[in-house]
Amino acid sequence: MxxxxxxxxxxxxxxxxxxxxxxxxxxxxxxxxxxxxxxxxxxxxxxxxxxxxxxxxxxxxxxxxxxxxxxxxxxxxxxxxxxxxxxxxxxxxxxxxxxxxxxxxxxxxxxxxxxxxxxxxxxxxxxxxxxxxxxxxxxxxxxxxxxxxxxGLIIGPYENIGRLPWWLGRVARGGTVLAPGPRSLPLQYVDARDLAEWTLDAVAAGLSGPYNLVSPPGHTTMGELLDACVRVTGADVELRWAEPEAVLAAGLEPWSELPVWLPPGEMYDAMHTADVSRAVAAGLRCRPVEETVADTWAWLESIGGVAPRRPDRPEVGLSPEREADFLAKYDPAGGDR
Missing domain, CATH: 3.40.50.720 (NAD(P)-binding Rossmann-like Domain)
Structure with missing residues (x-):
């Protein structure tokens, strides 16, 4: 070919x-x-x-x-x-x-x-x-x-948008990490390598027309993603889970300040609930989230820990100051301190 x-x-x-x-x-x-x-x-x-x-x-x-x-x-x-x-x-x-x-x-x-x-x-x-x-x-x-x-959301090695690299870098720094909940929140994304393999299979098979290409519903959750970040980095870290209402009330921005994460609602439905049955029927296979996270971390370490970033895309991630301010005020038992 x-x-x-x-x-x-x-x-x-x-x-x-x-x-x-x-x-x-x-x-x-x-x-x-x-x-x-x-x-x-x-x-x-x-x-x-x-x-x-x-x-x-x-x-x-x-x-x-x-x-x-x-x-x-x-x-x-x-x-x-x-x-x-x-x-x-x-x-x-x-x-x-x-x-x-x-x-x-x-x-x-x-x-x-x-x-x-x-x-x-x-x-x-x-x-x-x-x-x-x-x-x-x-x-x-x-x-x-x-x-x-x-x-939809694309992550994996060589990512130049910064979403998964930001989480890996934040977890690697250790300490208490704001983890936007709920832990069980399902995520949809596609590893760039799985997108590539499916696309080449589709081209070779002569497929045409549109295909939604992200992982099937239930492939992973926010908790599994962040737990994988903790395991692969080996960091001494506590994930401090916070309910969506508290995160939003504090003025923290989903997606941009807290990459990947969207609270349940209209934006979440748009990004994380796609029907991908057509792509799955055409052979879509998605590797485990642990593999995507581990390989992305290995790539980051190989280039000095800082991912390249496309100049036409805004920087993502929560500043240490805003994270510390939230954690100082947040009481997981209910209400701000």
């Missing part, structure tokens, strides 16, 4: 490259040259942000499939897809569950209502950019040759 990856040097793209190389596929990576791709690939350099002229390196060549992880202007997907449509068999676009109209209902499947989007748009909000990217890929390749991988 000859595979072209648009991106391929960071996080999800890198996971796809490594998975394809592991299968013995012939891999070409088109990227800007800011980060080195894994060994064993053919590199082509260009810059999609400059329009069609930035795609000159893709003017020739043919591939069985392309995987595109782009999350910026839909027009960049449009330009690449149009250029490649006659020389590539299938187009797999790593989209997002953000394409569903807000608020998405609990248990929403792939037939849910979608946001508006345009394949010709420039810089637009994230949901519209992913919707526009889907439309652009489909317009160029046709519905039967286009796969939309609608991922």
């Amino acid at each position: 000859k595979l072209l990856i648009l991106g391929g040097t960071e996080f999800v793209g890198r996971a796809v490259v490594e998975a394809a190389l592991g299968r013995g596929w012939e891999v070409t990576v088109f990227h800007r040259g800011r980060h080195a791709p894994p060994a064993g690939v053919r590199s082509l350099h260009g810059d999609r942000t400059t329009g069609p002229e930035g795609l000159a390196a893709l003017a020739t060549g043919s591939w069985d499939a392309v995987v595109d992880t782009w999350s910026g202007a839909p027009s960049a997907v449009r330009d690449a897809a149009r250029l490649l449509a006659d020389r590539v068999g299938r187009y797999a676009y790593v989209s997002s569950r953000s394409v569903y109209s807000w608020p998405p209902a609990a248990g929403l499947a792939e037939d849910g209502p979608l946001v508006e989007g345009s394949p010709d748009a420039g810089d637009v909000p994230y949901a519209e950019s992913k919707m526009g990217g889907e439309l652009a890929a489909t317009a160029a390749f046709g519905a039967e040759r286009t796969l939309h991988v609608r991922a």
Whole structure:
């Protein structure tokens, strides 16, 4: 299988490259040259942000499939897809569950209502950019040759957003850690490597259309995630569990200050209750949370403990001062101190 990856040097793209190389596929990576791709690939350099002229390196060549992880202007997907449509068999676009109209209902499947989007748009909000990217890929390749991988929360080695790396770093510092509850709160996410393997399986099988791609409901919980962080770091730590009402009353921000975590309610339903039965039926397999956490910690240690961060994404995580202030006032027996 000859595979072209648009991106391929960071996080999800890198996971796809490594998975394809592991299968013995012939891999070409088109990227800007800011980060080195894994060994064993053919590199082509260009810059999609400059329009069609930035795609000159893709003017020739043919591939069985392309995987595109782009999350910026839909027009960049449009330009690449149009250029490649006659020389590539299938187009797999790593989209997002953000394409569903807000608020998405609990248990929403792939037939849910979608946001508006345009394949010709420039810089637009994230949901519209992913919707526009889907439309652009489909317009160029046709519905039967286009796969939309609608991922939710993605974690794992090489994460450059900082969610799981923040929790691992905080737990590794030790002491008393604010743990937003309840412990039994189910989480949905996908390890980037499981996303990569499923996507390559789907491409090889000729699948098309949209697929929600996160772990099945009940795959893990907030308690199991943080317990795994404690075990793999070996830290001397106490997880101080706090009920959602107390966390919110203190003004702490779910998702941004407390990554991964969302309290029960509309936001939680949107992120952690997806119907993934279609992807599971098509072979989705999700490794245990312990493995994802352990491998992410091993990767962090190998690069000095500090994860890279995408410059277009805000920093995540609770400051030590705000955590200490909350813990000083919080009484788990009921009420503030």
